[in-house]
Amino acid sequence: MADELAGVIWILVSLTFSIGPLLFSWLYGNHYQSKKVKQLLERESAFLTQHGRDNIHSISNLIPPKPIANCGLVMANISVGTSWWQTMIGRLHGIIGGNITMFDRVLNYGRKEALQRLREQALQQGWDNVINVRLETSRIVSSSNQGKSSAFEILAYGTGIKHQ
Amino acid sequence: MQPPTGTENQSQNPSQQPQILISNTETIHGKTITSSLGVVTGSTVRAKHIGKDILAGLKNIVGGELKAYTELLQESRAEAMNRMLMDCLNRGGNAVVNVRFATSNVANGASELFAYGTAVTVQ
Numbered sequence: 271m272a273d274e275l276a277g278v279i280w281i282l283v284s285l286t287f288s289i290g291p292l293l294f295s296w297l298y299g300n301h302y303q304s305k306k307v308k309q310l311l312e313r314e315s316a317f318l319t320q321h322g323r324d325n326i327h328s329i330s331n332l333i334p335p336k337p338i339a340n341c342g343l344v345m346a347n348i349s350v351g352t353s354w355w356q357t358m359i360g361r362l363h364g365i366i367g368g369n370i371t372m373f374d375r376v377l378n379y380g381r382k383e384a385l386q387r388l389r390e391q392a393l394q395q396g397w398d399n400v401i402n403v404r405l406e407t408s409r410i411v412s413s414s415n416q417g418k419s420s421a422f423e424i425l426a427y428g429t430g431i432k433h434q
Numbered sequence: 435m436q437p438p439t440g441t442e443n444q445s446q447n448p449s450q451q452p453q454i455l456i457s458n459t460e461t462i463h464g465k466t467i468t469s470s471l472g473v474v475t476g477s478t479v480r481a482k483h484i485g486k487d488i489l490a491g492l493k494n495i496v497g498g499e500l501k502a503y504t505e506l507l508q509e510s511r512a513e514a515m516n517r518m519l520m521d522c523l524n525r526g527g528n529a530v531v532n533v534r535f536a537t538s539n540v541a542n543g544a545s546e547l548f549a550y551g552t553a554v555t556v557q
Contacts, residue, residue: 291495299496306498330459338463343456343533347511349504351490353497376497383499402459408537410503410545421490421500423507423545425535429457 292354299353307379314386326389326428330402337434344400345427346387349410350380352420377422381405384426397430404428454519455529455556462529462556471525471553476517480510481544507547511535514547527553 318324352360356372363370384405392400403426410421455462482490482502490502522530533551540546 295495295497299498302496303498341455341457341459341463343458345511345535347504347507349500349507351494351497351500354495356497379498404458404534406535406537408545409539410507411539411542421494421503423503423537425507425511425537427458427533427535429459429463431463 292358295353295355299355303353303375303379310379310383310386314382317386317389324389325392325398326385326400326403328403332399332401339432339434341429341431342395342397343427344388344392344395344397344430345425346384346391347423347425348380348384348387349421349423350376350383351422352376357420377407377424380422380424384424388426388428392430395430396432398433400428400430402429454522454527456515456519456533456551457529457531458533458551460532462531462554465529465556467529467531467554467556469555471522471527471555473550474518474521474525474527474530474553475548475550476514476519476521477546477548478510478514478517479540479544479546480506481541482506507545510545510547511549514549518549518551522553525553527555529554529556
């Protein structure tokens, strides 16, 4: 009897450690990420309403052109990862093909956040506008966590300009 | 501007950066370019401390931002840029235009960050 009980406990414990993180990832991960996306959208709209216009541009000359006093490089980065649950579902989804919404969502969040950081950085450093904004994405491979998750780094950079 | 004489002068201090104008457009706005000195590059390969790597892996259960990596890559990119600026100083330039960044994975847990641009002299 005691042996059976120990066996059951052992199975429960091992299940908790194997499936537990995945369950946690599913239950809490989605909530956490939605919260972050919501916060970002709020920050973005607050910035735009406060300043009335966007201060980052991917073109290299403003339209209409304004005289420029000085310039300098501005950059902002973020690294984002998909949760274990998202990675698993994403892989399963990859077998069927089509739009893998799980990865979409994380990368979209990362890009928006990087651009928002660039806006804030430019404002903080005293630039009026940022021109020639470029976005770059790369994959980060972790040494201790291979296969379980994928992480990406997104870098946004551009030239900050100050008008005369 | 005095070009650095040797490796001991190649400090990693980012405060040296404001001496050189950097831009990722073709020109330095508000100045005129007098001569082009060719391509300057700077690169660095970094890996994360194993403990922090494991912590980042745990954070990855829920997904979202991985602050440890964000900081690491920021520092490394600053160093790559610093090396590029040193290259520019060695050539006697005082500005770098058309700066581009590239990132690649060289091994598990290690990233190479690369910055390049054209060194120029401006007035």
